[in-house]
Amino acid sequence: MIITLDGPAGAGKSSTARALARRLGWFYMDTGAMYRAATLVALERQVPLDDSAALAALAESLSIVFRDDRVFVGDRDVSGEIRTERITAATRRVADAAPVRDVMKRMQRRLAEGLDVVTEGRDQGSVVFPQAELKVFLTASAEERALRRHREEAARGVATSLEAILDAQNRRDEGDRVREVGAMRAADDAVVVDTGGLTPDEVVERLAQLVEERRA
Numbered sequence: 394m395i396i397t398l399d400g401p402a403g404a405g406k407s408s409t410a411r412a413l414a415r416r417l418g419w420f421y422m423d424t425g426a427m428y429r430a431a432t433l434v435a436l437e438r439q440v441p442l443d444d445s446a447a448l449a450a451l452a453e454s455l456s457i458v459f460r461d462d463r464v465f466v467g468d469r470d471v472s473g474e475i476r477t478e479r480i481t482a483a484t485r486r487v488a489d490a491a492p493v494r495d496v497m498k499r500m501q502r503r504l505a506e507g508l509d510v511v512t513e514g515r516d517q518g519s520v521v522f523p524q525a526e527l528k529v530f531l532t533a534s535a536e537e538r539a540l541r542r543h544r545e546e547a548a549r550g551v552a553t554s555l556e557a558i559l560d561a562q563n564r565r566d567e568g569d570r571v572r573e574v575g576a577m578r579a580a581d582d583a584v585v586v587d588t589g590g591l592t593p594d595e596v597v598e599r600l601a602q603l604v605e606e607r608r609a
């Protein structure tokens with residue numbers, strides 16, 4: 394069975410998807426991490442970010458593997474390095490390239506083959522797994538998402554203003570929505586879950602209920 398979890402940054406997709414996959418004992422596929430990993434290698438090899446054919450060829454050549462909640466390119470654990478601001482910014486450009494998306498789509502389908510999967514991203518229900526048994530679009534208001542991020546950063550000792558976070562988030566959301574290929578959107582048959590006012594545990598509980606309903 395395939396469960397897709399799409400939605401904007403900050404809606405709690407990653408933590409929800411990871412927790413749900415763990416609870417079900419299923420494979421968790423973090424497709425944002427795949428785009429990030431390809432971007433990390435592209436920057437290292439100095440592939441121009443406006444050369445979509447070269448980026449796609451590079452992505453195609455990579456062996457991206459998920460193991461023990463970590464992401465590897467070949468044998469190299471890149472889980473930490475792909476989370477820097479520099480990679481986040483550059484990943485946007487790589488993810489906008491249609492030929493790269495095509496490669497990623499095929500890679501994601503291959504990774505999921507024959508498995509029970511919780512997959513998370515922007516286009517998983519709408520493009521990559523149109524046949525998924527359960528599609529969820531996780532969302533929350535822009536203010537709520539920015540507030541969460543603000544709290545997370547404060548907890549990590551990073552001082553940023555809520556306004557700056559909201560600004561950056563709005564720009565990111567807009568970029569995801571207007572992308573020509575693979576734009577973020579809820580699939581027509583997706584269940585929209587607003588995580589505003591819910592604790593992370595409550596969100597996972599709600600999704601687990603939806604899974605049970607679909608399996609019944």
Ligand code: C5P
Nearest residue numbers: 424425426428484485488514515516569
């Ligand atoms: O979710 P995360 O922040 O890790 O995603 C990293 C980047 O990859 C974002 O720019 C997002 O738009 C892009 N992405 C995408 N399609 C996906 C998953 C992520 O374009 N399925």
